[in-house]
Amino acid sequence: MNTILEVRDLGISFGSNQVLKSVSFDLYENEILGVIGPNGAGKTVMLNILSGILKPGKGSVSFMGRDILPMSIVERTRLGFGRTFQIPRSFENMTAYENGLIGSVYGTGATERAASLKVPAILEMIGLSDRKGVFAGKLGLIDRKRLEIGVALASNPKLLLLDEVAGGLTESEVSDILGIVRGIKEAGVSVIWIEHVLQTMLEGTDRVMLLAEGRDVVCGPPEAVMSSKEVETAYLGA
Amino acid sequence: MNGIFSKGPAGMAGPAWHARRIAPIAVLAVLVSLAFWGSDYLLSIMILIMCYMAIGQMWNLLGGYAGLVSLGQQSFIGLGGYTLAKITQVYHLPVILAFVLAAVISVLFALLISIPVFKMKGVYFTIGTWIVAECLALFFSTWSFSNYAQGYTITATYAFSTAQIYLVALAVGVGALIVVMAVLRSRLGLALMAMRDNAAASEVRGVEQYRTKLKCFLISAAVTGIAGAALYLNQAFIQPANAFGISWTVSMVFIAIIGGMGTVEGPIIGAVIFVLLRQALYNFPGISMMLLGLIAIAIIMIAPRGIMGIIRRKTQFEIFPVRRHPSA
Ligand SMILES: Nc1ncnc2c1ncn2[C@@H]1O[C@H](COP(=O)(O)OP(=O)(O)OP(=O)(O)O)[C@@H](O)[C@H]1O
Numbered sequence: 024m025n026t027i028l029e030v031r032d033l034g035i036s037f038g039s040n041q042v043l044k045s046v047s048f049d050l051y052e053n054e055i056l057g058v059i060g061p062n063g064a065g066k067t068v069m070l071n072i073l074s075g076i077l078k079p080g081k082g083s084v085s086f087m088g089r090d091i092l093p094m095s096i097v098e099r100t101r102l103g104f105g106r107t108f109q110i111p112r113s114f115e116n117m118t119a120y121e122n123g124l125i126g127s128v129y130g131t132g133a134t135e136r137a138a139s140l141k142v143p144a145i146l147e148m149i150g151l152s153d154r155k156g157v158f159a160g161k162l163g164l165i166d167r168k169r170l171e172i173g174v175a176l177a178s179n180p181k182l183l184l185l186d187e188v189a190g191g192l193t194e195s196e197v198s199d200i201l202g203i204v205r206g207i208k209e210a211g212v213s214v215i216w217i218e219h220v221l222q223t224m225l226e227g228t229d230r231v232m233l234l235a236e237g238r239d240v241v242c243g244p245p246e247a248v249m250s251s252k253e254v255e256t257a258y259l260g261a
Numbered sequence: 262m263n264g265i266f267s268k269g270p271a272g273m274a275g276p277a278w279h280a281r282r283i284a285p286i287a288v289l290a291v292l293v294s295l296a297f298w299g300s301d302y303l304l305s306i307m308i309l310i311m312c313y314m315a316i317g318q319m320w321n322l323l324g325g326y327a328g329l330v331s332l333g334q335q336s337f338i339g340l341g342g343y344t345l346a347k348i349t350q351v352y353h354l355p356v357i358l359a360f361v362l363a364a365v366i367s368v369l370f371a372l373l374i375s376i377p378v379f380k381m382k383g384v385y386f387t388i389g390t391w392i393v394a395e396c397l398a399l400f401f402s403t404w405s406f407s408n409y410a411q412g413y414t415i416t417a418t419y420a421f422s423t424a425q426i427y428l429v430a431l432a433v434g435v436g437a438l439i440v441v442m443a444v445l446r447s448r449l450g451l452a453l454m455a456m457r458d459n460a461a462a463s464e465v466r467g468v469e470q471y472r473t474k475l476k477c478f479l480i481s482a483a484v485t486g487i488a489g490a491a492l493y494l495n496q497a498f499i500q501p502a503n504a505f506g507i508s509w510t511v512s513m514v515f516i517a518i519i520g521g522m523g524t525v526e527g528p529i530i531g532a533v534i535f536v537l538l539r540q541a542l543y544n545f546p547g548i549s550m551m552l553l554g555l556i557a558i559a560i561i562m563i564a565p566r567g568i569m570g571i572i573r574r575k576t577q578f579e580i581f582p583v584r585r586h587p588s589a
């Protein structure tokens with residue numbers, strides 16, 4: 024198995040709040056790595072470091088053998104980083120279709136014409152075909168979460184970072200999302216998937232990592248990690 | 262012009278599509294014909310509406326889309342006006358040359374000041390652009406080349422009839438609209454609309470913030486410079502304090518806010534309201550700015566997204582379509 028992302032000894036503090044102390048892990052090509060951890064554990068912070076929004080205090084991140092920490096947000100997007108936001112950040116006064124265009128045109132450098140041929144297929148894949156002309160701001164929560172995934176996919180990512188795309192959804196909606204993520208993996212994309220919903224981690228990932236106390240506490244097969252003592256301790260307290 | 266105004270949504274055909282195509286041409290025809298039958302009073306108001314619409318559009322491009330809230334657009338108005346004065350009054354060269362140079366000089370100056378002011382974020386950018394304009398005012402009032410604080414009387418104006426100046430203003434107004442439409446329908450426009458809705462997210466999607474903002478800044482400088490030349494062709498008299506005065510940009514902000522920021526229609530509506538209101542308040546010069554300010558505040562409280570915001574809440578209505586539609 025080839026490693027696509029190598030994270031070593033990542034740390035970050037906000038003032039006296041040492042959110043990440045030392046996080047290390049590998050992500051393999053075409054793997055879905057689940058990340059769990061209590062509220063405020065620093066999962067979103069870790070994603071923000073990976074996509075370039077935050078600068079870590081220490082540690083290294085290499086993507087396909089390249090040190091990405093000096094790269095800008097835009098450079099990382101063009102290199103193959105796609106992501107969603109925990110609270111959807113769609114372009115509200117643009118239609119679902121136009122949101123997809125942004126992802127494709129600016130994420131890959133494609134022309135608008137080339138993008139216009141690709142985006143409808145992506146909207147189809149995420150189940151938004153019938154709402155492509157609706158302003159993103161007028162979509163419901165599930166549709167906005169789907170759109171987040173779609174916009175990220177439109178940039179042709181090699182690595183997709185998902186931040187709680189299933190949170191707050193009903194059981195059948197969660198199944199829809201599981202299906203979409205499976206499709207993404209089949210397309211050859213590697214995924215880091217942060218989620219609190221148990222079902223998604225058990226059914227949708229290859230490995231799960233527990234992030235707690237600023238560290239990568241355990242990492243391994245989903246069932247083993249989810250039933251481990253460490254997870255119990257992290258969520259219920261010692 | 263066809264490419265800019267007439268592209269209807271896919272699948273849209275028949276009378277509605279033809280109306281889209283014909284309406285702008287009809288409106289333009291009426292506006293041009295005004296030069297032949299409009300009274301001087303009507304034309305002088307239309308001149309102002311056209312010029313203010315142009316500069317309102319340009320401020321909106323910055324403030325409404327690119328997140329660049331400038332209080333220094335008067336730099337380009339003044340540069341445009343002084344270019345006109347110098348070219349016609351001192352060098353006795355044709356007016357058209359002044360318009361071309363107004364754009365060139367404005368762009369060059371914008372490029373120059375972008376180096377310091379683009380390092381400033383948010384409110385610092387706003388203040389920075391204002392300080393630059395104040396410096397220009399000071400500099401021009403002590404510079405022999407620009408005839409110190411006396412400035413110039415632009416006698417070239419007297420060679421034009423009101424109708425002719427109106428046609429110039431019309432060209433500037435329609436030109437500004439075409440520029441805005443062309444920008445918004447281009448790849449750059451896609452980025453601008455995304456930045457308008459969520460700048461941080463647009464960056465994550467791959468929109469280079471600095472470059473996009475700079476392009477906008479240069480485009481708006483060029484058109485504002487040209488509009489400045491047109492405004493001073495109408496005014497026939499230029500002095501530094503007025504030419505580089507902040508009230509130009511205050512007007513642009515008023516126009517964009519009451520019309521609706523981040524829309525093409527907003528500055529058109531805003532300019533009409535602004536010019537008519539100012540005309541109505543003409544006899545109360547002391548309080549007219551204050552009243553305009555109060556009206557702006559009232560509108561912000563009732564309709565934070567301006568008049569277009571009220572219209573858009575009910576419909577997806579747009580006169581100047583910039584939406585993208587899937588071809589299938
Ligand atoms: N930009 C920031 N500046 C200061 N503190 C921050 C910043 N971003 C996050 N934090 C802090 O870092 C900690 C971790 O936040 P983070 O959002 O990563 O948690 P999380 O694991 O994603 O939690 P949740 O499951 O609730 O989404 C919190 O205490 C938060 O207040």
Ligand SMILES: [Mg+2]
Nearest residue numbers: 066067068109
């Ligand atoms: Mg989070």
